[in-house]
Every structure is written in C-alpha cells, then in structure tokens.
Amino acid sequence: MKIEEFKNIFYWEWSHRMIGRFIGVSFILPGIYFASKGQMSRRVAKQTLAITSLLGFQGFMGWYMVKSGLSDALMKEPGSVPRVSQYRLTAHLATAIAIYASTIFVAADIIRQNKIASGKYPQHVASMLNSPALKRFRIASHSLGALMMLTVLSGGLVAGLDAGLIYNEFPFMGEGIIPPTNELWSDDYVKPTDNGKWRNLLENPTTVQFDHRTLAETTATLSTVLWLYSKRLPLPKNARLAINTMMGAVALQVTLGISTLIYMVPLQLAAAHQAGALVLLTSNYWLIHSLRRVPL
CATH class of the missing domain: 1.10.287 (Helix Hairpins)
Structure with missing residues (x-):
C-alpha cells in the first residue's frame, strides 16, 4: 500500500x-x-x-x-x-x-x-387511534419493524464478508433462484465442535447473501401487503402519510439493493443502499409512533 x-x-x-x-x-x-x-x-x-x-x-x-x-492470523495466507x-x-x-x-x-x-x-392534540385523531380497528395493523407495523431490523443486520454480515461480490445477478444466483445445496451448506465452515452446519448462516458468503436476499424480498412483500391493507382502515393523516412514505422507501431500497449487487458494490451505490436502509427504518418508526394510542 x-x-x-x-x-x-x-x-x-x-x-x-x-x-x-x-x-x-x-x-x-x-x-x-x-x-x-x-x-x-x-x-x-x-x-x-x-x-x-x-x-x-x-x-x-x-x-x-x-x-x-x-x-x-488474518495475514497468514498469501494475498490476505x-x-x-x-x-x-x-x-x-x-x-x-x-x-x-x-x-x-x-x-x-x-x-x-x-x-x-x-x-392541543386533536381529539378526533385520538379517537381514531384508540379504535379497536387499528389493533391488528398496529401489531403488524411492529412485526414488520422487527423484520426490517433483522434484514439490516443480515446486511451487516454481507458487508463484513464482502458477500456482495459474488453472484452479481438478480433474481438468480447462478443457474437458479437458490444456489446449489453444497454451496449453501458447505463443510468448509463447519468446526469439529459444531452440532450441524449452522455456521454457514453466519460465515459462508453464499449463504449470507442468500439469507439477506430472502429477508429483503420477504420484507418488501409484507410491506406491500401492509400498505394495501392500510387502504381499508380509517387512519389519521399522519399515519397515512407514514405508511405511504414507508412504501416509497421500500421501492427505493429494493432498487438500490439490486443495483448495488449487479454493479458489484461500487462505493457510491453501497453507501446509498445503507442510507436507504436508514430511511426505511425511519419511516417504520414514524408509522409505529403515529399509531400509538392517546389517552382521551
């Protein structure tokens, strides 16, 4: 250097x-x-x-x-x-x-x-938030937030392993949607003391990238379902704006994620993808808080 x-x-x-x-x-x-x-x-x-x-x-x-x-120990191998x-x-x-x-x-x-x-808090908004009709929607927004967090953390594993530098195509990974089983559950990442091949989930770049893709696709799908469901509910203006913003953030983040992958993780796109994750989480936090009950 x-x-x-x-x-x-x-x-x-x-x-x-x-x-x-x-x-x-x-x-x-x-x-x-x-x-x-x-x-x-x-x-x-x-x-x-x-x-x-x-x-x-x-x-x-x-x-x-x-x-x-x-x-x-990280420098023992040539080219490390x-x-x-x-x-x-x-x-x-x-x-x-x-x-x-x-x-x-x-x-x-x-x-x-x-x-x-x-x-100064509008009484009609408080009444809407306290409606039993929003109970399931409120639970779903919290659950979706947990899934988003899990997806972001799986992205941390991707970054740590440079797992974005392999299988740079979408939606396929090689010849199929799912990579070969021997790559997903490789013996190369199993230690003698392990009970099974679970370490692949955390240390195998192929498995880590596949997990991140799957979590991201699941998050995007469930976000869309929740957005469609919200259209049937009597939401306050703030909550309606929050769910619409979250849906827009989902579309942006999916686009950034796929672009980052197929262009082999250029710094600018990778940083934008990280920022997009924060925007998406923020929109979910906004939604969760906007749905909190208010004492009448």
Missing part, C-alpha cells in the same frame, strides 16, 4: 471517530444542562441516561470491532488483507440503530406529550 492510499483510509477512519465523538458531546452536554435546570421529567431523564449509556457502549464496540482486524469480524461489525451497526431509534422515539414522545398536556 502506498502512503497516499493509507492516508485515504486513515482520514475516513479519523473522520468517523471525530463525528462519533461530536455526537456524544452534542448529546451529553445539553443533557446535563437540561437535567441540572430541572427541565426534564423523571421519565425523560431516565431515557436520556439510557441513550448516554448506549453512546458509551457504541464507542467501546467501535474499538472492539477495529481491534478484530489487527490479528496477525486485514478484515474486521463480521460479528463485531454487525453488533456495532445494531448499537448505532438502537441509539438512532431511541432518540427518535424519545423526541417524538416529548412532542406528543407536550401537545396532550397543553390541550
């Missing part, structure tokens, strides 16, 4: 760390100020402390992830390159999403509670 190539990698990493530290400071210092001034309810103070703890844990996870790429653990990468991603989701829900809850306390 030439010095200019190293500088490029170094400054990406340095910038990422500086942004992470800035996020921590920009959250913790105002939190201390508002808490000291008595401008937080007991509940919000506890939530803020929990998010602060997550921020600290995220810093640890970042160090722990980078540390996994410094092992000499340093690589962080896909497990630690995915855990780092999961913590980041947990922080992001927590801030969204806490902030949205503060805004809603303020409207309720000041009597």
Whole structure:
C-alpha cells in the first residue's frame, strides 16, 4: 500500500471517530444542562441516561470491532488483507440503530406529550387511534419493524464478508433462484465442535447473501401487503402519510439493493443502499409512533 492510499483510509477512519465523538458531546452536554435546570421529567431523564449509556457502549464496540482486524492470523495466507469480524461489525451497526431509534422515539414522545398536556392534540385523531380497528395493523407495523431490523443486520454480515461480490445477478444466483445445496451448506465452515452446519448462516458468503436476499424480498412483500391493507382502515393523516412514505422507501431500497449487487458494490451505490436502509427504518418508526394510542 502506498502512503497516499493509507492516508485515504486513515482520514475516513479519523473522520468517523471525530463525528462519533461530536455526537456524544452534542448529546451529553445539553443533557446535563437540561437535567441540572430541572427541565426534564423523571421519565425523560431516565431515557436520556439510557441513550448516554448506549453512546458509551457504541464507542467501546467501535474499538472492539477495529481491534478484530489487527490479528496477525488474518495475514497468514498469501494475498490476505486485514478484515474486521463480521460479528463485531454487525453488533456495532445494531448499537448505532438502537441509539438512532431511541432518540427518535424519545423526541417524538416529548412532542406528543407536550401537545396532550397543553390541550392541543386533536381529539378526533385520538379517537381514531384508540379504535379497536387499528389493533391488528398496529401489531403488524411492529412485526414488520422487527423484520426490517433483522434484514439490516443480515446486511451487516454481507458487508463484513464482502458477500456482495459474488453472484452479481438478480433474481438468480447462478443457474437458479437458490444456489446449489453444497454451496449453501458447505463443510468448509463447519468446526469439529459444531452440532450441524449452522455456521454457514453466519460465515459462508453464499449463504449470507442468500439469507439477506430472502429477508429483503420477504420484507418488501409484507410491506406491500401492509400498505394495501392500510387502504381499508380509517387512519389519521399522519399515519397515512407514514405508511405511504414507508412504501416509497421500500421501492427505493429494493432498487438500490439490486443495483448495488449487479454493479458489484461500487462505493457510491453501497453507501446509498445503507442510507436507504436508514430511511426505511425511519419511516417504520414514524408509522409505529403515529399509531400509538392517546389517552382521551
């Protein structure tokens, strides 16, 4: 590696760390100020402390992830390159999403509670949200959010294993929709202490990519079903806008995912695909919060 190539990698990493530290400071210092001034309810103070703890844990996870790429064992084979653990990468991603989701829900809850306390929350909207007709839809939106999260985390495994650099076609993987069984459940990833071939799900690039595709296709299909179902329900304007936005985000993310794959993961498309995942999750969080019951 030439010095200019190293500088490029170094400054990406340095910038990422500086942004992470800035996020921590920009959250913790105002939190201390508002808490000291008595401008937080007991509940919000506890939530803020929990998010602060997550921020600290995220810093640890970042160090722990980078540390996994410094092992000499990774460089024994000819042509090897340093690589962080896909497990630690995915855990780092999961913590980041947990922080992001927590801030969204806490902030949205503060805004809603303020409207309720000041009597500015529309009564007709509260009545619609408390309708028994929305119970199944509310449960389905939560379940879909869990599936989206699982799909994103499987994408972390794909990134960690460079699994997007194989089978660069869609919808097929080789000669069929499903790759050969001996590739999906290869003995190459089985350790003597394993009970079965389950490790393929986490360490075999072919299996990991297939799982991510399957989860993404399932998410897109169920999102479409939920969107169609929503048209039969008396939703408040905010919830209607949220489900429509989520459907648009699904279409965008599917397009970005397929494009990233068939063009062999160029940096720009890969970054857009990651951003698309965050947009999709955000739209789901919006939907979930917009459906929460309101005390009359």
